[in-house]
Amino acid sequence: MAAFRPDPPRPVSPVAPRTDAPRGVAAPVARVIEAFRRLPGIGPKSAQRLAYHLVRMPEAEAAELSEAITGVKQRIKLCETCADITEAITCHICTDPNRDRSTICVVEEPLDVTAFERTRAYTGLYHVLHGAISPTSGIAASDLKIKELLQRLQDDSADTSDQTVTEVIVATNTNLDGEATAMYLQRAITPAGIKVTRLARGLPSGTDIEYADDATLAHSLESRAEIG
Numbered sequence: 001m002a003a004f005r006p007d008p009p010r011p012v013s014p015v016a017p018r019t020d021a022p023r024g025v026a027a028p029v030a031r032v033i034e035a036f037r038r039l040p041g042i043g044p045k046s047a048q049r050l051a052y053h054l055v056r057m058p059e060a061e062a063a064e065l066s067e068a069i070t071g072v073k074q075r076i077k078l079c080e081t082c083a084d085i086t087e088a089i090t091c092h093i094c095t096d097p098n099r100d101r102s103t104i105c106v107v108e109e110p111l112d113v114t115a116f117e118r119t120r121a122y123t124g125l126y127h128v129l130h131g132a133i134s135p136t137s138g139i140a141a142s143d144l145k146i147k148e149l150l151q152r153l154q155d156d157s158a159d160t161s162d163q164t165v166t167e168v169i170v171a172t173n174t175n176l177d178g179e180a181t182a183m184y185l186q187r188a189i190t191p192a193g194i195k196v197t198r199l200a201r202g203l204p205s206g207t208d209i210e211y212a213d214d215a216t217l218a219h220s221l222e223s224r225a226e227i228g
């Protein structure tokens with residue numbers, strides 16, 4: 001009769017600390033779960049689902065995803081004129097000779113540019129602030145691309161070879177921060193003799209521009225009104 005021998009000890013896979021991953025998840029998977037958790041709109045369950053999807057993914061596909069993520073950081077920069085995301089020094093909208101150079105639409109995020117472009121109702125230029133003034137979150141005017149906008153308007157008025165900007169449309173979101181930003185811009189820009197307008201009130205308050213439907217956005221743009 002064979003002597004009783006206990007099972008050999010099972011190899012213990014290292015587990016990453018401080019994660020929402022279930023206990024016993026291998027460290028590399030836990031690391032991916034943790035990374036997905038930091039993305040906006042991804043809860044612990046979705047993070048786990050995505051991580052295990054990645055585990056089952058063919059290696060070539062995973063490599064392509066990884067390359068796309070690294071590439072977006074390496075190849076993307078902000079347009080020197082409007083601060084929108086671009087691959088070139090100046091974006092395709094700023095360099096387009098067919099755009100109306102008398103109007104600049106000021107938005108919070110690059111996705112808002114996409115929202116306006118989708119409506120096909122706007123042919124002017126843009127300026128992306130990369131956020132809004134928010135006293136509650138400690139975001140000041142100096143944290144945004146506001147001084148770049150004011151400098152741009154100043155340079156524009158000095159350059160007589162080109163069409164001058166006569167109107168700035170403030171298309172920040174219709175929440176408290178968006179309104180605070182609109183008031184700030186109105187006070188900073190109006191003294192230069194440039195008209196500052198705001199999207200029409202038809203846009204429900206609290207609206208994120210990026211989620212507004214095309215027709216509402218086009219309408220609120222068309223019936224914009226001067227601030228102040």
Ligand SMILES: [Zn+2]
Nearest residue numbers: 079082091094
């Ligand atoms: Zn640009």
